[in-house]
Amino acid sequence: MRIVYILAGAGGMYCGACNRDADLVNGIVKKGLDIELIPLYTPLRHDNEQPLQTSRIFYGGIITFLEQRLKIFRHTPAFFDYLFDNPTLLKILGKFTIATQPQKLGAMTVSVLAGKDGNQKKELQKLIEYLQTVKPDVINITNSMLSGIAVSLKEALNIPIVCTFQGEEAFIDSLSEPHRTQAKNLLESNAQSIDHFIVPHNRYVDEIISYLKISRDKMSVILPGVDHQRFVFQDSCDQSGKIGYLSRIAPEKGLDTLLEAFSILHKKNNDLTLHIAGQIYVKSFWEKMQKYIKKNKLTEHVIYHGELTLKQKQQFLQQCNVFCVPSKFNESRGLAILEAVATGTPVVVPPMGIYPQIVEDTQHGIIADPATPENFASCINDALQNEAKYRGENRDIFLQKYGLTRMVDEIILLYEGLVSKKT
CATH class of the missing domain: 3.40.50.2000 (Glycogen Phosphorylase B;)
Incomplete structure (x- = not known):
């Protein structure tokens, strides 16, 4: 053939x-x-x-x-x-x-x-x-x-x-x-x-x-x-309070929602940090996000890592305690979320597209429904407080369904x- x-x-x-x-x-x-x-x-x-x-x-x-x-x-x-x-x-x-x-x-x-x-x-x-x-x-x-x-x-x-x-x-x-x-x-x-x-x-x-x-x-x-051999699964993380976002930087990917949620969380816990990586797809949107970061005095707590190589992405995902891409459209593949799950990192996702099916299949995160900044903040906090629970022991299920x-x-x-x- x-x-x-x-x-x-x-x-x-x-x-x-x-x-x-x-x-x-x-x-x-x-x-x-x-x-x-x-x-x-x-x-x-x-x-x-x-x-x-x-x-x-x-x-x-x-x-x-x-x-x-x-x-x-x-x-x-x-x-x-x-x-x-x-x-x-x-x-x-x-x-x-x-x-x-x-x-x-x-x-x-x-x-x-x-x-x-x-x-x-x-x-x-x-x-x-x-x-x-x-x-x-x-x-x-x-x-x-x-x-x-x-x-x-x-x-x-x-x-x-x-x-x-x-x-x-x-x-x-x-x-x-x-x-x-x-x-x-x-x-x-x-x-x-x-x-x-x-x-x-x-x-x-x-x-x-x-x-x-x-x-x-x-x-x-x-x-x-996902090629699981590319990502090292770990049932614990030696970091604390690190929230990750890795996707293109554009309005439809929901970084503005995540920043609002992080602002809410940071008022209660100033040890938290938000780590953003990905290509700046819409420059005007990124400039707007930078203004929001500065206005809310989050400059020292929000770190932009730029575009990542494969090796850098592997390290980035492994060092996150929670991973979140609050897309505002129906994601059909959700590969960034799957790669995070492949490393063992808990995810928080909106109730759209393939995301709910991934979470329901793997029990490896939380579905933020409704997908508001306030609810994302609550769900991220839950994932941080119960990280071991959401890292789980479902590696075999992940490989069976998403390998x-x-x-x-x-x-x-x-x-x-x-x-x-x-x-």
Whole structure:
């Protein structure tokens, strides 16, 4: 069985989806299966210590943008386009585009979802021609935002197409009209060319059935998996009073809620410290948070660690007594929370997305419901006071439900079933 995995690079930003995909591909390779990774838009950035073997980049971020803006680039020859697909150039591009607002990407989103009818049809044809030489037995596209390619791939290759759904509806719903409706309609239409969808948690199933107008038998729930060997589990922490946040710094991730909660806690216990790490995704939001920190006299008690390497992240999580990312949207993967649980660190999460399922499965934290600053403060205090209880003894349950090996095995089994039906 030859597998092709198509995913979108996130430019200069670390992203949970990229880490999950990198771990999945490496896990499949270790099983001795033939898999090729094809990045779109930009090079990949991930935590994996071993470099991933990939094809060249398709749908290069620069040429794709130019094709959207200027008609002349929709007809340029391939050798000219390759000049813009240089990985180093695309990495530089990624550093300057990470804070692009969804409202400004509506036309581009609709065009890519339109596939062969969009402004990037030249890039689609390049991808099809390449895949015709690879001759895969099954293709997995990493999210439904890439579903525009599925229709043409199905027509050209006539093989099973799998799509992993990872919360794209939040992005689509953030677009301005008429692009929001156009994109949603294209998603529904493209879904008919996809043989099977992978969704990351049980609470997501009914929502996706309604959103894409697909039947339940076209969906499998496969929980995200974490490489537990990358994180050292510890049933105690030699620190005290350290609260951690590790995620991109943007309004939707809820750092403002956590800072308000920390301010409440700090008035009762000035020995507490809040440790923040992650890429500054929205600079204006971070500046607002800094003003809040200064206004509430928390400067000496809130420490920003910047972006972290894998080794630094491992140390960061191990040194936290409690970990919290109070996201304001339905997180579909929750990998930051899973990595904290993998180290033994108790978590406090909002009642949204996959978070409640992780806590209920592992008994490794508290669900802050309602997700107000006051309730987060109360729940964090509970976790600090009862840290040993929430660190728990549920390592085996965690590995069984959220281990990388389990995820890899389930996805391979899905691929094999689809390929056997085709033959």
